[in-house]
Amino acid sequence: MNISATDRQKDESPAVPAPKSPMGLVEIDSGRLTPLQWIERRMLSRPLIGPIAVLVLALIVFSIVSPNFGTLQNFSLILQQVQVIAMLGIAQTLVILTAGIDLSVASIMLLAQVVMGKLAVAVGLPVELALVLGILVGVACGAVNGLIVTRLNIPPFIATLGTLSIFYALNLFISDGESVPYAEVPPLFNWLGQGFQVFGTTFTFGQLLTILMFVLFAYILRSTAWGMHIYAVGDNLEAARLSGIRVNRVLMSVYIVAGLIIGVTAWLLIGRIGSISPTAGASYNLASITAVVIGGTSLFGGRGRIMGTLLGAVIVGVFSSGLSLAGFDNLWQEFTIGLLIIGAVAVDQRLRKIGR
Amino acid sequence: MNISATDRQKDESPAVPAPKSPMGLVEIDSGRLTPLQWIERRMLSRPLIGPIAVLVLALIVFSIVSPNFGTLQNFSLILQQVQVIAMLGIAQTLVILTAGIDLSVASIMLLAQVVMGKLAVAVGLPVELALVLGILVGVACGAVNGLIVTRLNIPPFIATLGTLSIFYALNLFISDGESVPYAEVPPLFNWLGQGFQVFGTTFTFGQLLTILMFVLFAYILRSTAWGMHIYAVGDNLEAARLSGIRVNRVLMSVYIVAGLIIGVTAWLLIGRIGSISPTAGASYNLASITAVVIGGTSLFGGRGRIMGTLLGAVIVGVFSSGLSLAGFDNLWQEFTIGLLIIGAVAVDQRLRKIGR
Amino acid sequence: NAAASSNSGEPLVGLVIKTQDNPFYVKMTEGAKAEAEELGYNLQVASGDGQSDVDSQIKAIENFTAQGAKAILVTPAGDGIIPAIQKAQQAGILVFAMDSPLGAASGIDGTFATDNLLAGQLVGEWAKEALGSTPARIATLDLSTDQIPVDVARNQGFLEGFGIDTADPTKMWDETDPRLVGHEVTDANEAGGRTGMEKLLQKDPTINLVYTINEPTAAGAYQAVQAAGLQDQITIVSVDGGCPGVKNVQQGIIAATSMQFPLEMSKQALQAVKAYLDDGTKPQNSEGLDFTNTGVTLVTDKPQDGIESEDTTWGLDQCWG
Amino acid sequence: MTTEQTSLDASHARTISDELVIEGRKLVKRYGHVVALDETDFEIRKGEVLAVIGDNGAGKSSLIQCLAGAVQPDEGELLIEGREAHLRSPVEARRLGIETVFQSLAVSPALDVASNIFLGREIRRKGIAGSVFRMLDKKRMRQEALGAMGELGLSTLQNVGQAVETLSGGQRQGVAVARAAAFGSKVVILDEPTAALGVKESGRVVKLIKDINSRGIPVVLISHNMPQIFEVADRVHIQRLGKRIALVETSQIDMADAVALMVGAKTPAQLGLESS
């Protein structure tokens, strides 16, 4: 018999040595692997291998094709371009891990942002208060989604298809469709767009915040009970319920935390575009889902990694920037992003199959 | 003991009398029901009761509010306004019943339509041939979706999120973003927009075709093996596979038939708007899903009725028309449609719970 | 207020706009409501769901026809709505196009529009003068890949005004002039403007003139320019004339913009409706155009010789939104 | 029997008192027009092993789902240690110390064995890593999970870090049983815990039931395996057509009669039992 210890790892923590079975019947052959085999197995069994492979490939190809592409400056730019989608992607990932989906993330962001602007500029509240209240609008919208899902028992796709329209209509109602111009936006609102220089390249506080949020939520999902429960609820709701998890409480908390993240993203968006606009980023609903999906998280819930979403967002940004630098028209950029979505997921699946 | 025969019916065919169990242990108490109870149970256990209730309620309210609403002419108009979404909804329902989703229906329709126009007007092919080739483009697009889902094993949401962009880009590429104006559209293409008078009200051939298609697919889903297999595949793919159903063949056929229906809908769209426009109806992807969902079909697959989709599309049309006649701004129409989606599904679930 | 006043005694006039998330149409609606109240009409508004949503507009025209409207004002999202307009006309309804012309062949009863080609030309001519002898490196930030008529007219007008051969004037991006560095589509909002500008600068950091489809796009583009520290090198021009846009002209964020007048547009159109309902006169097109031009004015604080313009003080007085 | 009794079986020394841990009175559960529970009664005494037997569809699983808070009865009342209780969710039942292995197993397929065993009551690290950063002690959970699985003798399980979906049917059942055994404090309920288990593993489960019980914890066992039931149970609750038709000491009925009652071949009256 030649049963070897499985390398399947549910998380990225260092591998626990395969325990000897109490009856000692199991042989472990990891010791017999060559270092190369070991690396291969270790790498291929990682859930992020697919997105990483796609990203590395894209970086190599585009760097060869366009000389302007492979600069630190451009990488910083790409990260700035995708930071809003990536942040929405954190919220989206949380929801998708519970086997849900949130079609309303962009609407919530716009509403929160417009409320911030209205309160600070038209109403004249202190800027800090307006900011906090705007973020709380995000939290409230998340809570509304959560209540519809948990109390009315409506599938998240349908619930957020509804609130997508509702929040967007409120956003237009409050803003009258008008932007607050740059000159009138209080500096605090714009703070996340401010930058600092490293190696002659500009980085922004917004970029930093985005990365920090990813690290934070990667930790939470991997190492806390709440994170574990999110996976359990998404994996099998009924089993989680019977196992004594308060599934409705977990779901509510996920939608509320998602709303909080989206509220913060509203702040990030203002810093990014310099003004407060009721329409900037209305297309980010699907874009955030695209990032999650390319990052290898399953739309059926219970499987995936938050860092995949960051990779997914960056991959889309790299393609969009690379294609544009290589002189492709927007039409063909759209076409290629379509192929990318399918291709990236196909590559991910193929690699994971080999990796097992 | 007082176990009564369950009235749960999986389809709309006349109820089969509850069989006596072979051991004669089962008492049947249907006989003891009052006629009212009987009607109540019978009605409430129907899967379409939710959408019907919402529709009837909406018709009553709007007829009271606006005198112009409750006319035969207006009903014909509403049906004309929703026919394209309803037809796309047939395709969408088939896909959703297999536990899939098709985000690309509108893109396929636009592409098929633009190809028809290009072949007939710019290339100068015979109109009939151009029509058939256009419909075949729909079939081909459906086949592409099917291949991605079955061969590459990519979840339908992701597959069609990709092809949504791909088909739309092709549509713009072929049409150059230009419409074929009314005057240049061959009469055959416009035929489904032609009408005839009944009771002083205009009906169109397109409406007729739409209704016929619904009747046809209701029959197919309810009474043929292919229909049964669609439900089985959507209900539990693995169980269907182990039960000896060629699941990939069923899935392929569903996407291809969906493509065929969408191809025909392209013809219907030309008749509806009179010209061939590469951008008309780009928002129909979500609209067709909305119709399916309001019609009570489960997004998880395996449960639902095609006639629900017709009702769903009509309900949205009735609200949109009724709110507009009652003088509501579009902003509030959008808001109300959002509430409608959530409300209709909530009502449906509540009624079904009582009905069991 | 959710429901509009339904004074059923007053003649019904329908206004069909393209989208409600653009202040231009919001203002047009406000102007129309004010004027309708003045004239004693019951004005109702319907909207599409985007710049090219033909289908919703057809629906809206049908619904107004069914309600027995006396006149319909529509901002066409495409010529797909012509058959619906003709059906409305057959029902005895007066139909005007607003904002963008449908062409004489449509048989429309009248058109009240901004001359978008002219709007583009004005900023193009101004830019040529402003740049003077500096060799031009031009980028355009357009609306979308769909080649929407307004998008095309403004873009081609700008190039024409600058003196660039537009090749096919009904198509964007078919030009071959070496001064044109590139173009990106932006969805006409700030986020698209910024990302588009960043990509263009990455492609070619020598850009010194940027045309933008509207002022929100320009505001976004400026953020990218500023981040790259190129605000002294790059001139941004735009079209629209909304108040936030004019303020940005005042701040020097946008160098010049062509102002259009949605309030005027509504007013003129409703007065023409009154004229027709009173004695059957139909509006006359402006000279040399197949529509009634409701005016375009160049707004800038850096006037150039030989080019008529107004300053931002005037602009802030006249702007909408 | 109003006094405490001590089991004669020395290897199985424990006390059964008359006090009821859980009592159900006239519980009714309907599913649409199907009546799964038809005014059934239920009781389990401190310290005893109670077997619930009955035909397929007799309502055994429905009954214990009511006791475990997984479904709410439509009518009837539930008393836990004499006090009326409304278990609105499995969480509440667990908090009261009622631990259940459901027939559907209730495991999360994508999670590993250790996570499944500790689901809902994870162990956090010591110190601030646990209290402030709320970090889980995965290593410890794995070790304890390994111990719990080892008790069941599931020797072919290769890694407690393995996802449950990759386990065989029996291994999966082992995970569910190990979880209940590790945490049960007031009552442990097992719905067909050995259905998918092999001979040796079934034997281990029987031993485990005895172990749990010898700690003084009462056990409810649903099973179709009569010899097993008569080996381990003190009393048998016979469920038929949604009702409890008899509740007898195992010593006072033989297997054949129990089966005859269960399938309706005999009535309790025929056997001289008061219809409970």
Place this chain on the structure above:
Amino acid sequence: MTTEQTSLDASHARTISDELVIEGRKLVKRYGHVVALDETDFEIRKGEVLAVIGDNGAGKSSLIQCLAGAVQPDEGELLIEGREAHLRSPVEARRLGIETVFQSLAVSPALDVASNIFLGREIRRKGIAGSVFRMLDKKRMRQEALGAMGELGLSTLQNVGQAVETLSGGQRQGVAVARAAAFGSKVVILDEPTAALGVKESGRVVKLIKDINSRGIPVVLISHNMPQIFEVADRVHIQRLGKRIALVETSQIDMADAVALMVGAKTPAQLGLESS
């Protein structure tokens, strides 16, 4: 044994020949790094009832999944009636007359009992309604389904028009068994068919196996229920750690030895069996 033998049991009259219906040679199936089948052999003769026993995780389900076309072995060959076969899907196995009840049951929860039984081989109406309009004969399918379920004595089933998800665990298993019994023509494979069944229903399944077998159809039975196996099987295939360690006539081994082999307490050599 090269000649045909006739069973002594009169009520169970049938002939077993030496001809093999299915033969598997050195089948290997790996899941990642887990080796579920490790060069295992398999054979079943015409007319016999073959029991497959083994510990949880020994690879029994994996083995029969290979025979049923549900999974494809990584190595080894499969012969059906002496000819090499590659079963790429359960459809192909079915078409060859191999009918299987999977441990996971493989029923569609939202479909009703009748639809489940006829899934994949629905009956169409007579005449043009069936041939042109391809209309299903639902009435007939319901009647036949009722008959098939009745054979199993699942008396509590209230309506064959009921969705399978509303059935109890045992009723659900009954649906799967009824389907296999109704359609099996060359071999019927049952993976733990009585795991969730009651005493009476289990007895019915044993009788059903005998009925099927008396029609000359060989049956493969996976079960952990030793008395049942020794009642019904002609030979026992003992699976251990992914391998067949023994294949013996039930008459030549006793229950205790079979269990000892299965759990590894004894080796085939110790019992004088050639390690197959």
